Amino acid sequence: MTTMPRLPLTLATMALALPGCGGPKTLALPTDPVEQAATCGVVAAAEARVGQPPAEIAKPLPLPAQGHILHYALLAGTAAEPFSRDRVAAVVARMPQIGDQVTKGKWQTLVPACAAAYPQAVQTAPVTLPANPLDAQLSCYTLAAFLDKALSAQGNSYVAEFARYDAMRRNLDQRIGAKLAAKGKSSAESQADERSERLGAAAKLGPPAKVMDACLAQYG
Structure with a gap:
């Protein structure tokens, strides 16, 4: 059985990367399930950091924001039956690997694409637990x-x-x-x-x- 992954501290405290020469690049949401979910997790982390003062960026995000990032990994695990813990672990591991690559680009343009790909992640309706x-x-x-x-x-x-x-x-x-x-x-x-x-x-x-x-x- 796959051990549930830990969210790396580097992602949890990730600052927004500065774009290279020529300005930020246009990004497209990957189609690979692991890459797609990892990209949306990084976008969620970047979005949560917008407007934070420098002193706050070194600190972990609030729990709801951390849960939002991890939600993409969980949803990737549900992409096919049965639920895949391996896929969840792969997404969590991949997020810090692509963090700079995503945040140096026009990551803001991926916010609506991630919302469309993972509607449960941006659900605003009250949560109803199973009746059973x-x-x-x-x-x-x-x-x-x-x-x-x-x-x-x-x-x-x-x-x-x-x-x-x-x-x-x-x-x-x-x-x-x-x-x-x-x-x-x-x-x-x-x-x-x-x-x-x-x-x-x-x-x-x-x-x-x-x-x-x-x-x-x-x-x-």
């Missing part, structure tokens, strides 16, 4: 675990938020385990498959920070 209790609980649990792991390189930047996420996960542990066992999914492998599937489903519910707000309202 196990589906809802697993969606919340797996998304919280993913964010915790992915942002662990950011040190203590999100202590308050993750304290609430961890408390929610502890509260759900036994309930989820009992429900999975009742479905005949008592082996580690079968439970891992179920959790992976629900992480992909959670990505489609809307922006991660909004999904987690709905989760905390229901189970926090």
Whole structure:
């Protein structure tokens, strides 16, 4: 099973790169699923930094902005069935590799293209959790675990938020385990498959920070 990736600190604190001679180049959104999602993640990071004073650029972005960046990786994982953790990891790894290349170009022109390619990432409607209790609980649990792991390189930047996420996960542990066992999914492998599937489903519910707000309202 692929280990969930960490968002590199270099991307989380990325400043906008200065264009080279001749001005910024026109960019096109790649068609390759990994390249496309990674590009949109970098665009999201750049957009979140616009207007920030120099002292703030060295600091990690707020959690909703970090979740927005990571959302593109999660959505790439849902591009084909079954949900692919390998693809998620590939996108997260690729983002810092293309950061300068994208931000030295006319990245602003890619904002609408990314919104069209990934409508869930810019969803403004309220998040509705699945009606099935196990589906809802697993969606919340797996998304919280993913964010915790992915942002662990950011040190203590999100202590308050993750304290609430961890408390929610502890509260759900036994309930989820009992429900999975009742479905005949008592082996580690079968439970891992179920959790992976629900992480992909959670990505489609809307922006991660909004999904987690709905989760905390229901189970926090």
